[in-house]
Amino acid sequence: MRLADADGVAHEFHFRSLLLGDQLSLEAFELAPDGGDRAKAGALCRDIVSAIIARERRIPSLEA
Numbered sequence: 001m002r003l004a005d006a007d008g009v010a011h012e013f014h015f016r017s018l019l020l021g022d023q024l025s026l027e028a029f030e031l032a033p034d035g036g037d038r039a040k041a042g043a044l045c046r047d048i049v050s051a052i053i054a055r056e057r058r059i060p061s062l063e064a
Helices: 047-059
Strands: 002-004 011-021 023-029 040-042
Touching: 011 040
Parallel strands: none
Antiparallel strands: 002 011, 011 023, 023 040
């Protein structure tokens, strides 16, 4: 995935998700000659599922 920074410079990232028991971890790795940046985020699976359900309830159905 390519993302632009605040200066408009594009950076390419690869993402990896890991299921660690009851937690989900998402890691992002920038592909760059100097090694680039890395970032991690984690949450309990039940919190992620709750957020998805709450989001789906706010989005109107496309089926009419």
